[in-house]
Amino acid sequence: xxxxxxxxxRLPILPxxxxxxxxxxxxxxxxxxxxxxxxxxxxxALSQPMI
Numbered sequence: 001x002x003x004x005x006x007x008x009x010r011l012p013i014l015p016x017x018x019x020x021x022x023x024x025x026x027x028x029x030x031x032x033x034x035x036x037x038x039x040x041x042x043x044x045a046l047s048q049p050m051i
Contacts, residue, residue, distance in 0.1 A: 014044050014048060016043070020047040023046050024040060027046075
């Protein structure tokens with residue numbers, strides 16, 4: 001458990017900002033169904049220069 005906590009402390013926490021909000025709107029307009037929190041996580045990831 002201590003290792004898990006230590007691993008999470010090293011990971012960055014990405015914000016749900018205006019760009020992520022716009023990305024979420026785009027995702028919600030697609031003909032796919034995602035749970036709301038999954039869509040928010042996807043929007044954050046897609047709005048960052050990591051994908």
